[in-house]
Amino acid sequence: MQVFKLFMLILKKKLPLALTFVVAFMGLYLGLTFIDKGEEKFTESKLNIVITDNDNTPESKALMEYIGKKHSIVTPTMPLKDALYFATVDYALTINKGYAEKLAEGGTDGMFVSKHVYDSYSVAYMGSWLDEYVSCVRACMASGEDISEAIKSAEEAMDINTEVTMVSSDAGNANGFMTGSGFFRYLPYILLSLMIAVLSPVMISINSKEVRFRTNCSNVRPTSCVLQILAGSVVYVLVIWLLFTALGMICIGGVYKGIIWLNVLNSAIFAVIAAFIAVLVSMLIRSHDSVNLVCNIVSLTMCFLCGVFIPQSLLGDTVLSIGRFLPAYWYVKVSNMLTGADVFNASKAMQYLLIEAGFAVALGIIATLLYKTKLRSAEF
DSSP: OHHHHHHHHHHHHHHHHHHHHHHHHHHHHHHHHHSOOSOOBOOOOOOEEEEEESSOSHHHHHHHHHHHHHSEEOOOSSOHHHHHHTTSOSEEEEEOTTHHHHHHHTOOTTSEEEEOSSOOHHHHHHHHHHHHHHHHHHHHHHTTOOHHHHHHHHHHHHTOOOOOBOOOTTTTOTTOOOTTTOTTTTHHHHHHHHIIIIIHHHHHHHTSHHHHHHHHHSSOOHHHHHHHHHHHHHHHHHHHHHHHHHHHHHHHTSOOOGGGHHHHHHHHHHHHHHHHHHHHHHHHOOOGGGHHHHHHHHHHHHHHHHTSSSOGGGSOHHHHHHHTTSHHHHHHHHHHHHHTSSOOOHHHHHHHHHHHHHHHHHHHHHHHHHHHHHHHOTTO
């Protein structure tokens, strides 16, 4: 078992890197999942507003009073420019002289002057709110009401709140696998990263000319050498997969139940795929310095094209057409069913798993053939 021991010795030097990936992944997952577990509610933006009323009419005073119900009317303790700059005031509104007259006549220009430092959603919202208020008053006046009645009717109409509920496609999932932040959803990225960044350098080192020539000169048979390397790879892949399977149970607060076991099976198949990709990378590149670059390119490209980071429903047809030729696409298809992003269909889920397994078999055959070819080459 000399080759196996050598494999483990080289792998041991890469364990700090593997631990870094695991900690970073768990930090990302916990940050996305547990920062805000409360019910999501929509609330209107409330601004600190300075109002200057140059019209001083009942209509302008009614507007000021109504703004005070929705926002905080403040008096700056410093010059207005400084208050805006230091964000103690969000919005400065001036009601121009002639506001009431223009409101009654249906005029639109020169009713308000606003000042603000930063363009933001809140500032745009305030401008839109003022336009809506004026439009409401005019609509009520057009229906035959006088100006005072129209102002009251407009306020009543604008006070009618629309109930807004933040809905996710997997709302109520008792297992906590939330779409976009679920534990298993992001596993393809971390599995690819861990396999390529850790396993590929180990394979490069153990298959280097010096090590291979010394092995050939020893009493270790080539078949035994290959089997020991395979055994070392299997141990690493199995440990990584079991680690994330256990972490998944910790994150959901219990053991897997029902169809959630399909997520475990799905991750196991993809772990094998990631391992074969790492083996292929180790045979296609010779430099350890290039591994990290290849790792980022392969993992990020596959995850973006296949819907790991961005839901597949938001990806274009061209991107999805390319993604179908990558194994992570089918992984995500199964994951979407289990998180509620897609309707669960047992036959389709098994079909996607079989396609994913087909990728594993194909990559295994390619890796085996390429490895045999490289063994016969003096340059490997």
